[in-house]
Amino acid sequence: MYDKLYSKITDALVEDGYIVIENALEPALSQELSQISKNITKYKNAGISHKSTLDRNRRKDKIYWLNEDDAVTCKYLSFTKGLQNYLNRHLYLGLKYYESHFALYEANDFYEKHLDAFKNSKNRVVTTVYYLNEDWENSDGGELVIYDKNDIQIQKITPHINTMVVFLSEVFPHEVFISNKERYSIAGWFRVDEKGLSV
Numbered sequence: 001m002y003d004k005l006y007s008k009i010t011d012a013l014v015e016d017g018y019i020v021i022e023n024a025l026e027p028a029l030s031q032e033l034s035q036i037s038k039n040i041t042k043y044k045n046a047g048i049s050h051k052s053t054l055d056r057n058r059r060k061d062k063i064y065w066l067n068e069d070d071a072v073t074c075k076y077l078s079f080t081k082g083l084q085n086y087l088n089r090h091l092y093l094g095l096k097y098y099e100s101h102f103a104l105y106e107a108n109d110f111y112e113k114h115l116d117a118f119k120n121s122k123n124r125v126v127t128t129v130y131y132l133n134e135d136w137e138n139s140d141g142g143e144l145v146i147y148d149k150n151d152i153q154i155q156k157i158t159p160h161i162n163t164m165v166v167f168l169s170e171v172f173p174h175e176v177f178i179s180n181k182e183r184y185s186i187a188g189w190f191r192v193d194e195k196g197l198s199v
């Protein structure tokens with residue numbers, strides 16, 4: 001059902017290494033996911049399990065890992081499973097699994113510039129970020145800013161509902177600018193290591 005989108009993402013990853021897609025999924029699904037993200041009561045500080053104080057200076061978001069507990073989340077995960085299979089078939093990426101979490105940035109939260117994976121670290125290979133915010137104004141901040149390998153800014157993305165960003169995890173430094181209000185998203189990573197063996 002999403003084959004056209006899979007093919008567009010695949011081509012962009014080969015040509016540019018990243019893509020920004022507005023109106024990415026079925027509108028109804030984006031609405032349902034947005035609702036779920038707002039109803040989650042178990043958001044936890046990100047990075048709390050390791051080096052928490054350092055991480056908390058660099059990133060302020062709260063997260064909740066996706067699981068297959070509800071039908072709506074399963075629909076999202078079936079989209080990502082399809083993308084994983086497509087990327088493996090067409091680019092031989094050898095992606096083993098996808099991990100993802102809802103993220104909540106409250107007012108004044110941000111995520112400093114970082115890479116999602118170090119070069120040749122052989123874990124996270126492709127990053128996805130999917131936004132869930134209706135009526136986002138420029139003055140609300142919270143943009144995702146993507147840099148190239150020379151640290152030149154190449155994209156500034158408004159976290160508007162149903163916008164999806166996909167990029168190569170080892171290549172693009174990126175940051176989340178200070179958000180001036182609650183900002184909801186799903187961040188996810190396709191990985192090439194075996195599930196359960198990662199640190």
Ligand SMILES: O=C(O)CCC(=O)C(=O)O
Nearest residue numbers: 111116129144176185187
């Ligand atoms: O929410 C975003 O725009 C990006 C989040 C991010 O970079 C991350 O969670 O690693």
Ligand SMILES: [Fe+2]
Nearest residue numbers: 114115116174
């Ligand atoms: Fe990131």
